[in-house]
Amino acid sequence: MRVAYSKWIPxxxxxxxDRLKQxxxxxxxxxxxxxxxxxxVLEWMRYLDEQYKIFGPDMTLDMFKDELKRMGLIxxxxxxxxxxTNKAIQNIRRDALLEMxxxxxxxxxxAHDTPHTGSGIERTQNTKPYNFGDQSSNIDFTxxxxxxQKRALRExxxxxxxxxxxxxxxxxxxxxxxxxxxxxxTEHQTSCATVLxxxxxxxxxxxxxxxxxxxxxxxxxxxxxxxxxFPKDQLYVVTFGDEAKLITVSELPFLEVGPFHTNTxxxxxxxxxxxxxxxxxxxxxxxxxxxxPSAMFDDAGRLYKNSFGLDPKIVNKTLDEALACRREKITIxxxxxxxxxxxxxxxxxxxxxxxxxxxxxxxxxxGQFVFVDYVRNRKxxxxxx
Numbered sequence: 001m002r003v004a005y006s007k008w009i010p011x012x013x014x015x016x017x018d019r020l021k022q023x024x025x026x027x028x029x030x031x032x033x034x035x036x037x038x039x040x041v042l043e044w045m046r047y048l049d050e051q052y053k054i055f056g057p058d059m060t061l062d063m064f065k066d067e068l069k070r071m072g073l074i075x076x077x078x079x080x081x082x083x084x085t086n087k088a089i090q091n092i093r094r095d096a097l098l099e100m101x102x103x104x105x106x107x108x109x110x111a112h113d114t115p116h117t118g119s120g121i122e123r124t125q126n127t128k129p130y131n132f133g134d135q136s137s138n139i140d141f142t143x144x145x146x147x148x149q150k151r152a153l154r155e156x157x158x159x160x161x162x163x164x165x166x167x168x169x170x171x172x173x174x175x176x177x178x179x180x181x182x183x184x185x186t187e188h189q190t191s192c193a194t195v196l197x198x199x200x201x202x203x204x205x206x207x208x209x210x211x212x213x214x215x216x217x218x219x220x221x222x223x224x225x226x227x228x229x230f231p232k233d234q235l236y237v238v239t240f241g242d243e244a245k246l247i248t249v250s251e252l253p254f255l256e257v258g259p260f261h262t263n264t265x266x267x268x269x270x271x272x273x274x275x276x277x278x279x280x281x282x283x284x285x286x287x288x289x290x291x292x293p294s295a296m297f298d299d300a301g302r303l304y305k306n307s308f309g310l311d312p313k314i315v316n317k318t319l320d321e322a323l324a325c326r327r328e329k330i331t332i333x334x335x336x337x338x339x340x341x342x343x344x345x346x347x348x349x350x351x352x353x354x355x356x357x358x359x360x361x362x363x364x365x366x367g368q369f370v371f372v373d374y375v376r377n378r379k380x381x382x383x384x385x
Contacts (some may be wrong), residue, residue, distance in 0.1 A: 025095065028236035031186060032253055034214060034255065042061065042065065077127060093223060096220040097310075099217070100367040125182070125184045128182055129179070129181070129183075130178065130183050139181060139182070147181075191233050192234070192284065193235075194236070194286065195235070196285075196288070197237070197239075199289035200255065201258075203262075211363060212255065213289050213365045216255055219250050221367060222235060222371070223237070237249065238267055240267030244266035245261065263294075263296040264321075265317050268322060269284050272328065282377075283329060284331045284333065290337045290340070292310055292315075292342040293318045296313075296317050309347065322350045331356050333355065333356055334347050335369055
């Protein structure tokens, strides 16, 4: 019997479910880029289908739209406008987190472990004698029982039933003493309050380069990380253009760049106020920006702007905020997504004032930098003065 094999072509063996999943993933990616505008995303997908037949022979755009409704990813409001659901936003956060972790060279451990042992909740393989106040749930019962047997053996004659039967003195389980108790050491874990500052000045989409979408993706992934892995941590998202504003995580996918200057001072000031109110000992700021500070509010509350070079008046007031953060033990990590000499010069001064960190990050690896730094920062033991 002869069997004829045809050449395998990637994609031809794809099931309808596989194709639908890929289309939904594409929809989620485009939804983030389009700031939550479902109609715009569907128009993009219509164009892609005309050019590349992304829906295949058995599906149309209308059928795909019906599938999105069935899956609970889009809905119509009272004005018949189509908008993404909370489930769609949650999927974007989850996908962003998975994408970031896939790009990391070393995966985080999943907890804010420090190199110090302490009163945390994660056990290590090491044990130590019990001290008053240690949690009874961390008792190593096997080692504790062995300690009791050894003590009983020491307290009896060398010719002991224990040595012959492998049991307690006289064939009974020895009485337990406090000195016998052995407990597992635990890793000291910290919680942290973090402000993620996102530049929404006009330069974030200038010259046709989309810098805001990667920044939003990082913020969404970071929020999902904290929600699922570090529920005791606090995350604030602050946007800064002409002014600084606290936004919710649910607003992130709809974030858009405006015709704004870069008021870095206002962003740092709001971030510092939020961290101070958080009451957390461990505080940090992640600032994603592509431009030098070019605006600030003066003493009268008026917006002072200067887009040319580094204005000493604006720069000095911004560095004052960085210094205030340092005094309050707030570390600033700046992620530059541009190589503007003015930006680099300013960030060097800001980093020196705050004793923080600065990174140049391409748009493709921004998430790697932020996530590695976020997890690494938790491996320090902080003490309140």
